[in-house]
Amino acid sequence: MLRPSEIAESFRIATSALRVNLMRSILTMGGVVVGIVLVVVMGWTIKGLDAVWERTIGIIGRDMLYMDKWNWAGGGNWRDAEARKDITERQAWLLAERMESAEYVMPLARSWNGSVTLGNKQIMCSVQGTTQSYGNTPAGTTEQGRWFTGSEALQGSHVVVLGHGVNRTLFPDNDGVGKTIKIGGIPYTVIGVVEKRGFIFMDFIDNQVFISLNAFKSTFGFFGRSFSIAIKAGNEKLLDIVRDEARGYLREIRNVPPGKDDDFSINEMQAFDAQVTTIRIVIWMVGIGLTVLAFIVGSIGIMNIMFVSVTERTKEIGIRKAIGARRSSVLLQFLIESSMICLLGALIALPIAQILVGSARWVAIGPLKQEWVSAVSPFIQVDLLFIAIAVSVVVGLLAGFLPALRASRLDPVECLRFE
């Protein structure tokens, strides 16, 4: 067993050796510094991605389900989906009536490519016909004006709530509420604007306009359209119950025989997670590859300098052994020295990484949306600091092992004869 006094001595030796050979040590640290910068920047990037993603999903809510003819994630067989019968208005309303466990069940009709015009400004965007209650969900929360009322929905009044992106395009001065635009050539009064909702992968959410189902029917008609049903469970924990209930009823409503597959898809927010995971994996693979390379180069440098250090201090090793240092003591002395070199590398790397991370974020504020950037921490996270430190120590231990082992096995008599 190593004694505390020996361990303390090892640290003392290592710091003094480092001080004496500071320049040499710093020069050999290059690889380790690069490796640690890479680890930290990579970790930060992935965390940033996750944070942006969580913010995106978090606003819509992980408790949302979309019953649809199509599978959004593109999974399953596209031809199978195409062969499915459309979800009709009647089926959508039947489901809405029967569902009991969910907070909101909202039939939706959609025209993916509706024309929306203001004067001679025209954009093509998704026009969504939906219910009054959609205005109570996060996806329909207005930042200006209001959602349409139950009676407006019933009457099919030509009132429209704009998505955040559409509002910004049509009304850069943010003065759209009360103005009239044309949807599918029909005049509509803008009564509200929805808060910004879409971030990564979900930009389309902001590029749509919302009208009541009856207004949709009069402007676009329901013929040849498959309805979706947006279901807000109200609570992520209820999701399983709500999903089961919705599936059961919709199968019943669409007369799916027992034992047959669903002839519809249940789309959930998780469907998008796969895309994030892919990006995350790509970052990891590139990052890990570069990091391992940097650490290999770094370790070789450190191993080399440690062998030099052992040779330079042969006499010292002899003296220490003569007065009673055991093998483990000498081993520890050099292991601590090599890990401290790497630790010093980490201390150099961390500010560099912080500068990189900070500037990356600062640069991103220009071209990227403020909302994304604000979700990303401007600082290296504490756990990344610890990971960096742990990794550097491990690299130090590995790189220092062979030199330290050699030192510990030196014959004291030979060492003392060494000049």
Added chain:
Amino acid sequence: MTDTPETQAPSQPIIHIEHITKVYEMGNEDVHALRDVSLDIGNNEYVAIMGPSGSGKSTLMNMLGCLDTPTSGTYLFKGEDVKSMSDDELAMIRNKEIGFVFQTFNLLPRATALQNVELPLVYAGVKSSLRKQQAEAALESVGLRDRMDHRPNELSGGQRQRVAIARALVTKPSIILADEPTGNLDSKTGQDIMDLFERLWKLGNTVILVTHEEDVARHARRIIRVRDGLVESDDVTSK
């Protein structure tokens, strides 16, 4: 322990070696540094190992100090067979039982006198405060209390050797082994160091010193003469 008559004798020797040899391989040539050495050294002896350069004195001293192990023969240190000890056990013996003093002092250049003297206690696992206290006492006993914070290069040769002696003393070892301790000192300083050994011996320490100088050997109470790896004579001097 072994039941040999030696170990049962009333005054068991600290060192008992029998027919020790040491052969170094130099390329394809064997160097017989020790050919056949047997001797006993008891408690509170003051022994000089004498002989011309290359006769095997240092080899013998390294052997006695458990720094090296014999090629053949038996070495019982306080009745225990050194051959059966592991590297770490030998290190422990060197730490607790042996105090080395070398011709070239062998101090750590970057450590202060106090830190140098503390070092054996570090490896003995003594706590920092006690360590400091004991090291200070050892430095005091060699008259260097006021030089504790000096590094070796700030000390004279004689002072360095005193630090080395303090380091050898600090663990209160069974024997002090000194290999040509005055070899790098002028005769006046050498005399001071010899006086110090004399005093240590009188205080009850066992002192073994290696030298090729008659003047130095004369201080001891027993002189073992070595030549070509063999003991030539082993006499108690009258004094």
